[in-house]
Amino acid sequence: MTTQAGSAAVEETAGGHQIVPGPRGVPLLGNLPEFGKDPLAFFERMRERGDFVSWRFGPGPALFIAHPDTIGELLTEIERTFDQPDLGIAFRTLLGNGVVVAKGADWRRKRSLVQPSVRPKQVRSYATTMADCAIALADRWTDGQRVDVKKEMAALTQLIAVRTIFGVDTAADAEAIGSAMDIAQKEIGAEFSGIGALLPDWVPTPGRARIKRATAVIDAEVSRVVARHRDGDTERPDLLSRLLAAQDETGAHLSDQEIRDETVTLYIGGHETTSSTLVWAWHLLSHNPRARQVLAEELDRVLGDREPGFDDYARLTYTQAVVKETLRLYPTIWLLTGIAKEGATLGGMVIPPGTRVWSSQWATHRDGRWFTDPDEFRPERWDTAEGAEAEHIPEYAWFPFGGGPRVCLGTRFAMVEAVLVLAVLARRFHLDLDPEEIRPVPSLTLQPDREVLATVRTRD
Template sequence: MTADTGAREQDRHGEVPVVVPGPKGVPLLGSLPEFGKDPLAFFERLRGQGSVVSWNFGGKPSLFIADPDLVGELLREVESTFDQPDLGVAFRAVLGNGVTVARGRDWRRKRSLVQPSVRPKQVRSYAATMASCAVDTADGWRDGQRIDIKREMAALTQRIAVRTIFGTDAEGDVEAIGRAMDIAQREIGAEFSGIGAVLPDWVPTPGRRRVKKAAAVIDREVGRVVAAHREDGERPDLLSRLLTAQDETGARLSEEEIRDETVTLYIGGHETTSSTLVWAWYLLARNPQVRAALDEELDRVLGDREPGFDDFARLPYAQAVVQETLRLYPILWLLTGIAKEGASLGGLPISPGTRVWTSQWAVHRDPRWYGDAEVFRPERWLEGADESIPEYAWFPFGGGPRVCIGARFATVEAVLILAVLGRRYDLDIDPGEIRPMTTLTLQPDRDMLATVRARGGGA
């Protein structure tokens, strides 16, 4: 790889990109301390230096890429010339070897078994549950009531996840799973951006002990639900589909694999949507003109009725609100791959073992691809908008062969919940800036307190 301190960014007309030297960091740890202090700001600084920037992550040679063409190439080449990295003992303790972690033939087999459960036809069948749970939440709110939006959205999406995955509210200790997931998210984020990222798996840190306890709770509750399903027979839910899925040899998922995929689907159907909605309410409260445009669409399309799956396509502005929220506050905030023999990006050879990083946070906020990049403007996503956004300048669900299989589920869920609650209520969020916190997903750094205001004629 060549370096040129004067190089700025890749020419988007096919020239081979140039590697720009990045921060030197400190002996042994490289830039890990700076990265761990504020990963989002760190990636934004690297983005400002060029489209391919070299840096050192805990003694490991690394590259950061910020050009959408290179991001797309990295995502498409995972499973080919780039490997999925090992994301650490804390991550493995929670997600095991599920479809988001598995590699090679094992990944292809698991994806073929899990993907049918979240195809468009199945998502349509879950839409009624999504809307019904949102209506229950709306029915429980009152004008002038004080709520914690984080808690309310977590409870709502958790209820949806439990019903769509397990088919019931009653089985298992849902609150125990929720608490365990919260602990796991925090500790995974802390380990990934701290000294735990370079410690051997056998080192027993306090954070790792907390993750193991949380994983034990998750294992116990998921095992209880799976056992009940086996006794009751097939049901129209995600777990039943996993239990009966067969690969090309007729083999089914093992007990351990069922556990891993159930947890993966739970996180995808609960944690990611919950966080997206929290950030959506935050942005809507601070942008009254956007809120007014959303209200107009909800009133015009829905009137005094609740939404169903077919309304998803009739609510393009609500979809744009979700899409713009995921641009500014992407729930997944970084992706990384490890170069194998023969790896390259934009024609630039990448040495085997090099870790290549990109960040949705940094790329999504790049003024090269977005006018008024820091401004919440859903209109940029509407049909006919004149803003030209390159492919892979927006990738909140990843991309390529390993794109998130639950993206459709999460998007439909977020839009329907926004429609149900937004049709009836405004949320006046307490003043003060809320900052993103880098756990497993991008979370608000404090509780988000608000006053519920009934909309005229909507309730």
């Protein structure tokens, strides 16, 4: 069924949704200039237009979806009627053909080999390392000390990643890989939202040259650590040792290139996403004294004078809620996309093959239809008590880790890490952030646009 909105056609789906036209684009580039200027604001404006909005990412057809039901359809149909898209040369340069990028049978094989290393039983074994690294940082902080929260959380999660993934603990490993990752993720964001998204892979640009240099550093570090593992005991409890020992159904191991790709993927999941989440959590707690007080009361009640361990994770329900609410307002992964294959449908409507379908955690997480006072930081909305708001939040209205068959493998790792680190540090300290406005920058993950300065305050 088709109606008219001004001079543009508005198509109604079998499920009663309407496909409305997006903003007018420009020849060849479509809506890319507006999207590249501010992707987060662009997706919010698209959401305000409707749940199904047609637009153009360059010359190709695109469809933006905002309703949890259709987002769920998209995510659960990836690998069936929707393809994982090629995210560009910058993304592939860093991640290679790891489990996030691979498709079809190759993806299924890699997922089966990587998944056992991040199952709940294994995450339990990493929890002590997570807490120990946070305790070492807490021991260095003093009342009145000035810190850059962004740098402190990055250094902390780098150390946790290096220890849990590589099983090594030297500053050189963390510093070299961390610095290269910072460059790489920044360039991926710039490429993805700029003209580079439309350029062929063979076109050289300064950004592509920078990401190649950064990736070369990462490759050298990973190769060195892999060689060290191959020469030693492969029964060590780190992630890399488990990847080296993993075998598929034919008895084959991951190749050196596959080990490199999966290691980098796990590093990003264990460091970049958690670091960003923790920075935004401190930012939100600093501006919400009531929530900060409730958090402190839970930590006193559950932990008393001891440090947290894995078994405390389930009992720290408000701390979990703080992390979930942080991920709602500042999702580290801020968009997902898929390409329609033959037979693809959404909301009862056939999606033409080749259409690129987009959804945005940033836009859906801030939709007032699903969240009361959507721009406010309210951890209590995740209370599991009967009648609480969480009971009425639709599935896929909150999807910071994606969903469906390609849900992030490191979800449990990331949640446990964020909760334990926050518990260790917030049990001893408050962080009073400076009043300057901090804006999110959508790169590979959602990062603050500047240093995040704060004063450390010892709790009474």
